[in-house]
Amino acid sequence: MRILVLGATGYIGSAVTGRLAEHGHEVVALVRPRAGEARSVPGAAEVRYGDVADPASLRAAAGDVDVVVHAAAPTGDGAAESAAADALLSTGARVVYTSGIWVLGAGASAEDAPLAPIPLVAFRADVERRVREAGGVVIRPGIVYGRGGGIPALLAAKAAEHGRGRYVSAGGQEPTWPTVHIDDLADLFALAVEKADAGAVLHGVGEEAVPLSAVAEAAARAAGLGGTGAQAWPVEEAAGDLGPAFAEALALGQAVSAARTREALGWHPHRPGVVAELAEGSYRGGR
Ligand SMILES: NC(=O)c1ccc[n+]([C@@H]2O[C@H](COP(=O)([O-])OP(=O)(O)OC[C@H]3O[C@@H](n4cnc5c(N)ncnc54)[C@H](OP(=O)(O)O)[C@@H]3O)[C@@H](O)[C@H]2O)c1
Incomplete structure (x- = not known):
């Protein structure tokens, strides 16, 4: 499959890019442009430029891919995060969205628990809902x-x-x-891309x-x-x-x-x- 990875230079995104490439997928990395610098990303067959804060750039980058893995760091603007999700979903690509366990709040929980996000990640509740309703997949990693x-x-x-x-x-x-080991989490992303059900919520937790x-x-x-x-x-x-x-x-x-x-x-x-x-x-x- 051709897979666009947002955040492909990051901690999670770089591990996921490597694992998807090992699985034989064609990875296209989305990176933010840097003045005067052509960027390359290990494991990626191609690099495209864009920004989560610029929905048009996301629509353009995701127009011809089968799957988008969103593992970019949050912008700090909840409305921009929801707009970014809508832009990616509008292309018809399947979106695998990286959320996190902090949406669950304190205490014990499983995949079907109601959300109780702490303020830092309150925006994720709306993004998760949009992604799942459109048939995408949500992954909530533990502390990686x-x-x-x-x-x-x-x-x-x-x-x-x-x-x-x-x-x-x-x-x-x-x-x-x-918690979750980064390499175990990369395995989970590959499985999610290849065989998760539409609308699934997956917990990336090892311990x-x-x-x-x-x-x-x-x-x-x-x-x-x-x-x-x-x-x-x-x-x-x-x-x-x-x-x-x-x-x-x-x-x-x-x-x-x-x-x-x-x-x-x-x-x-x-x-x-x-x-x-x-x-x-x-x-x-x-x-
Ligand atoms: N690490 C954890 O323990 C953990 C646990 C649960 C959930 N998460 C979530 O997983 C996601 C990735 O986390 P991480 O630890 O891998 O973060 P990270 O190492 O800080 O990587 C962030 C990536 O996002 C890119 N990025 C930042 N702002 C962007 C923007 N406006 N547009 C496009 N790309 C942008 C960066 O690209 P540049 O090269 O352009 O800077 C970089 O590739 C985040 O949403 C995080 O909250 C992380």
């Missing part, structure tokens, strides 16, 4: 790790800065994160609920620090460093099941867990 990148790399950097592992906490019970003290402690080991234990970082304090909306998101405690996704697509996440990957894998020695 592996290849030395993603939010765990930020935790390792913060551990190095403070000499100790720390996790953002709003107080009370220690939060847990649903349902990993205690944050364990993640933060492993992040400290990734940063070369010894067994100093992890420390809760009050969300109000973290907000000053990371911004209030992102700090709130990092403090969110969730347990998210992907049982239906695994069964529907025969998806078998099998890479090392986030704690092992941080402590002994791709994060060792920094990125």
Whole structure:
């Protein structure tokens, strides 16, 4: 199939581009133009220029493809996100939209749970609805790790800065994160492109609920620090460093099941867990 990937230079998008190319698909990367620079993207057969904030550029880029994988970072403008989804859907291509587990809010949930998005991702409820109603597919990844990148790399950097592992906490019970290895997630995107039902919601989660003290402690080991234990970082304090909306998101405690996704697509996440990957894998020695 010919597949347009938005965000093909990003953390998730680059892994998905590589996996789709390995599966024999013709990947067309959509990237933002940079003055005086011709951009190339590993794994992509072709590069087209466009911007999520410019619906006409999306319609033009997606006019002759079978599938669009939208893995571009949010623009921060909810109306623009919905307009972008409409532009992509108007071409008749099948849209695979990258949402995220933060639309589910705190606590335990599965694929059919009602949405309770935190403010940072409130716009996604409308985008998810538009995509599903038009026969597209929604993928909600957990916290992505592996290849030395993603939010765990930020935790390792913060551990190095403070000499100790720390996790953002709003107080009370220690939060847990649903997580997924980037290579397992790339497998899921390929399965979604090739065989997901129209309107499907898929959870890209390998481990349902990993205690944050364990993640933060492993992040400290990734940063070369010894067994100093992890420390809760009050969300109000973290907000000053990371911004209030992102700090709130990092403090969110969730347990998210992907049982239906695994069964529907025969998806078998099998890479090392986030704690092992941080402590002994791709994060060792920094990125
Ligand atoms: N990482 C996670 O743990 C995680 C978990 C759940 C959901 N998600 C969601 O998955 C998506 C991708 O995340 P990521 O971690 O891969 O992000 P990322 O590494 O920051 O990559 C962002 C990509 O989006 C592109 N981009 C940014 N603004 C754009 C615009 N206005 N128009 C077109 N392209 C644009 C960037 O391209 P340039 O090269 O032009 O900058 C880059 O390729 C995001 O929606 C994110 O919220 C991520």
